[in-house]
Amino acid sequence: MKIKSLFILLLLVFSSGAIFGQSYDLLIKGGRLIDPKNGIDGIMDIAITDGKVARVASSINADQAKKTITAQGMLVTPGLIDIHGHVFHGTQPNHYLSDGLIAVPPDGFTFRVGVTTIVDCGGPGWKNFDTFKKNIIEPSKTRVLAFMNIVGEGMRGGAWEQNTGDMDAKLSAMVAQQNRQHVVGFKVAHYSSRDWIPIDRAVEAGNIAKMPVIVDFGGSNQFEPLSIRELFFERLRPGDIYTHTYAELNGARETVVDRETREFQPFVLEAQKRGIIFDVGYGGASFEFRQAIPALAAGLYPNTISTDLHGGSMNAAMKNMLNVMTTFMALGMELPDVINASTWEPAQVIQRTELGHLSEGAIADLAILRIREGDFGVWDRTGQKVETNQRLECEMTVKDGNIVYDFNGLAAQEIIQ
Numbered sequence: 001m002k003i004k005s006l007f008i009l010l011l012l013v014f015s016s017g018a019i020f021g022q023s024y025d026l027l028i029k030g031g032r033l034i035d036p037k038n039g040i041d042g043i044m045d046i047a048i049t050d051g052k053v054a055r056v057a058s059s060i061n062a063d064q065a066k067k068t069i070t071a072q073g074m075l076v077t078p079g080l081i082d083i084h085g086h087v088f089h090g091t092q093p094n095h096y097l098s099d100g101l102i103a104v105p106p107d108g109f110t111f112r113v114g115v116t117t118i119v120d121c122g123g124p125g126w127k128n129f130d131t132f133k134k135n136i137i138e139p140s141k142t143r144v145l146a147f148m149n150i151v152g153e154g155m156r157g158g159a160w161e162q163n164t165g166d167m168d169a170k171l172s173a174m175v176a177q178q179n180r181q182h183v184v185g186f187k188v189a190h191y192s193s194r195d196w197i198p199i200d201r202a203v204e205a206g207n208i209a210k211m212p213v214i215v216d217f218g219g220s221n222q223f224e225p226l227s228i229r230e231l232f233f234e235r236l237r238p239g240d241i242y243t244h245t246y247a248e249l250n251g252a253r254e255t256v257v258d259r260e261t262r263e264f265q266p267f268v269l270e271a272q273k274r275g276i277i278f279d280v281g282y283g284g285a286s287f288e289f290r291q292a293i294p295a296l297a298a299g300l301y302p303n304t305i306s307t308d309l310h311g312g313s314m315n316a317a318m319k320n321m322l323n324v325m326t327t328f329m330a331l332g333m334e335l336p337d338v339i340n341a342s343t344w345e346p347a348q349v350i351q352r353t354e355l356g357h358l359s360e361g362a363i364a365d366l367a368i369l370r371i372r373e374g375d376f377g378v379w380d381r382t383g384q385k386v387e388t389n390q391r392l393e394c395e396m397t398v399k400d401g402n403i404v405y406d407f408n409g410l411a412a413q414e415i416i417q
């Protein structure tokens with residue numbers, strides 16, 4: 001009887017992995033986990049196996065893991081999702097953000113700030129999506145998705161983006177459907193005539209492919225920009241996205257805060273209740289405190305936080321995803337809400353609900369962040385500055401269960417003297 005009991009005990013120990021092997025590839029231990037989808041905000045351990053979240057618990061034995069990362073005093077979040085970047089980097093002349101030199105290669109600007117998924121926002125159109133797929137999506141370690149431009153040539157700038165003859169809803173929808181694993185919707189941008197042709201064509205493509213539309217609205221050089229009220233209530237559908245929410249664009253668009261009276265336009269909140277998604281899209285010229293501060297005071301918080309990353313914005317006021325998140329913290333947005341707008345909410349907006357959370361069984365994309373205390377400032381394109389005593393920094397990024405960025409060597413072994 002004693003021999004049988006001993007055998008059962010050894011079998012249990014063996015199955016637990018405590019002596020004969022480790023059950024988990026990676027264990028993140030003791031960090032403050034903020035996982036908005038699952039309503040978690042507390043000190044938790046996360047175990048990862050085969051690129052998936054194996055277990056989330058208040059305490060997991062470190063002996064069960066091949067490698068343990070101590071995250072005490074740090075934040076652990078799902079991998080950040082930036083739904084508005086420009087990563088169709090290339091070398092073609094006169095191609096702007098579509099296979100041109102202004103876009104940036106994704107891997108150099110994502111993992112170091114906790115971003116595991118970036119959506120190129122309008123760089124490729126149906127004519128050059130294959131080039132984007134071959135040159136950017138396939139070789140990148142970052143998960144790269146795309147809002148396809150309603151313009152077949154993509155975001156080439158200038159006259160190319162004014163050509164309504166190149167705005168083909170059916171061909172755009174066809175290519176999107178053929179590449180559904182990569183395409184999340186359609187983009188309208190930089191159109192300067194006072195008509196609704198690109199909006200209507202993009203929505204038509206969205207209806208065919210059952211995908212959302214993201215709109216960079218404004219650019220008309222005329223005295224009366226198109227109505228954002230009409231855009232929100234008559235042209236766009238619930239689930240469609242209005243980016244550059246807090247931009248003025250030098251009078252080329254109607255704004256959520258009236259430029260003359262400096263009063264917030266309350267119908268914008270009704271549009272948000274209707275289901276219009278308000279995205280930051282900070283960019284090089286698309287965020288101003290004189291819009292953001294009164295809008296947030298009136299209750300217009302962004303559904304999604306994004307960068308509008310490109311070669312100009314990253315070296316100006318925007319900088320990177322964490323700086324934009326820090327900016328909204330400085331403006332009074334609560335940390336869990338900032339994390340939600342950078343993880344689970346964008347995952348839902350782009351219909352990729354396998355991302356943006358750390359449920360057991362989910363893809364193991366996560367960021368370990370630190371809130372650094374000190375004297376800092378965030379500023380906008382006009383040179384206006386807001387002081388803050390907190391700044392988000394990235395310590396480590398994990399994608400598909402693999403450590404892809406480690407700022408201070410949390411996973412490294414100390415040199416033995």
